[in-house]
Amino acid sequence: MRVRRLTTAIASVPLGLALGLGTAVVMPQEAQAAANAPCAKTAKACLDLSSNQAWLMSNGTVTYGPVPVTHGKPGWETPPGTFKVTRKYRHYQSKQFDAPMPYSVFFNGGIAFHQGSLREKSHGCVHLAKSAAAKFFATLKVGDQVQVVT
Structure with a gap:
């Protein structure tokens, strides 16, 4: 182990x-x-699409992670880039997909980190286990930088 x-x-x-x-x-x-995480020192959250892992960071130092994730399925890919956290909802319900999204931290339009299946790919969001989703929700603030790399 x-x-x-x-x-x-x-x-x-x-x-x-x-x-x-x-x-x-x-x-x-x-x-x-x-x-180590493959993101810039300015990122507060780092997502590596190729390794299906995410981290929380402070001044380039990993503070939490890596944690496993799933992300967008074909046709609904999670886009790479640098974004800002725009809003957070502890109990969010997707109207588009009629699905619960606990611990939602939105960073790119309708794309968010949230609690979800680690077996199934999403419609662009980043699924985390419950404990990881709660940690991301508690740690990330509106305006924090999220970097998504391939």
Whole structure:
């Protein structure tokens, strides 16, 4: 398991090294990859369409994630680009698709991060598990930058 290997690796580092006292700490490659997101430092949320992952960020540092996502199906693709959060609704109901969209954070017209199926692709929105959707909703503010990369 990824967490167990990382915990074991960190536990085996001498305390002075783990605290970074004069010597750099080298993390396992998996932990380094998880700590990086493929978006600009200005992004508060990062979505990588090719890896089906999203992150929350602050000044270029990952604060949450990566988390798994699903996004737009053929004909309803989630477009890449840089956007701003425009509105948020804790309990949103899509009129177009007659579907609940809990924890909606809209960032590109009708496209939003929200709680949804991680097995089925969407009509352009970004589906997150309930806990991740709640975290994105609680963290992102209107005006925050969202970057979507391929």
